[in-house]
Amino acid sequence: MLSKLIRRMLPNSWIERMSDKSGRDRPPVKDFSKLDENQKIRYQELSTSFKEKYGKLPQFFASVPGRVNLIGEHIDYCGYSVLPMAVEQTIIIAAHMTNDDKISLSNKDPEFEDHECSIDNITIDKSSVTWYTYFLCGLQGIKDNAEDKKLRGLQCMVDGNIPRCAGLSSSSALVCCSSLAVAYSNGFKFSKIKLAEMCASSERYCGTEGGGMDQSIAFMAESGQAKLISFNPLTAVPVQLPPGVVFVVSNSCVKMHKAATCHYNVRVVECRLAAQVIAKKKNLDWQSLRKLSEIQEALKYDVKEMLTCVKELLHSEPYTKEEICSLLEVSSQELAETSLSANTLHVEQFKLYDRATHVYGEASRVLEFKAICDMPSEDACQRLGQLMNESHTSCSKLYECSCEELDKLVEICLKSGALGSRLTGAGWGGCAVSLVPQEIVESFLEKVKTEHYLTNPERANKVTESLFASRPGGCAFICKKIKEQ
Ligand code: NG1
16 A cells, blocks of 8 residues: 555556556455445345346356546547546446356346357457447457456346446446456456456447546546546546535436447547648648547647647538548548548548537536636536536537437526536437536426426336436445455
8 A cells, every 4th residue: 555645745646556556456345244225135136136047146246337427528539538427326247157168148137138158259249239248348358368367157147227328338337347247257356447448448349439438437436526537548536526516417318329320430530530630731640640639749739729720720611531531642441441440431521620629628628627626616616517518519519419309408407407517428319417506406306307307208207217416436346245355
């Protein structure tokens, strides 16, 4: 452990990395008796279902939280810091180790079919992503890092209460949970940082070029705090949210299945192309640069200067593929190799100006949000709300990752008393997060319920799981019935 004195003297980011090097900063192993009463009931029920399925009790559980991103949308894959917190909803895997090389997967929810495969023969089919694909991504991540070690088999049952396809990171939670369970059962002592990095890259096996926010907060969350997650190197700095306000999550109930559409990867590619076109125009080595943050670093500009740079160097009309090829002086085949991804090869138009303007603006809002939390003034909550509103407008208008229902929901939340409200996660459906003064939470929930949920019969019976105030939850952990160090 680093001494208290040294901890006080060092920046947080150093501490995270040093404790990582010392090998102690691993996901905690909790004793079952330490769970709260509701958790105990859930784990007991899962044990019972596990026993019915496999004829024995699970030996351990892995638990990973979902997350709500407070601000910093679609900028992690551009290299910029984001500000999420874990939610209390989790994915749990109950597991029993076997002596063969078989992985048996089942889900407590009977809607999901069982799956079985050999560890030596994992097939991840990008073209038909199903619930267990995410488990397989996590497993593959451990395989990629197992060196020559042969992995042992596992019987697993998954139980999740994170709303699905809702921008609360249920799929990443499953990837992380599978990695954690497989790592634990094989005796790997990976740190939280290592697991987060492994899971961020292994989730890409399902075809989405994600940025790493979800896996990082899953492993590095701390109860009661949000985190400023930064990349390269990966760090998680605590952010203390001001007192007197809570974050309320509301689900538009429009489902967006990221891996089944190309929306997300198109945005990743648009940002990459914006970076490369700016780099070319600034005589930088554009082929080695892929992220908007890398251009900023190379030019030694601040984010505001990058916004000016976008105005000067890019035009607001969409770019055609031909125009980009001619600017970068490459053929369309070369462009495919340097900049596109499998499911974006067909795209003919790219909005570079709007996307880059969103990214640099959002990156600057994240830093402002963190600064306000660090030095709260009297109007701190109003200012945080304002930043969230600006973020939503930018996501909706410049990044075009909202949808009609979500825009409407954000409006309802603001009308119901939120200081700020915005879509959270990838968007195109899913949830909004709202900053709400503590003293009006009950009336806020009632108003949103009446206006958004009760006006639609399909949404009306989903209120409980779709509308909730959330405190910042804790990180991923292993749960066992015996105490261990
Ligand atoms: P969700 O909301 O889980 O689909 C996705 C990405 C994040 C981030 C956000 C947008 C993955 C696994 N997650 O999250 O990295 O880019 O969108 O801010 O791809």
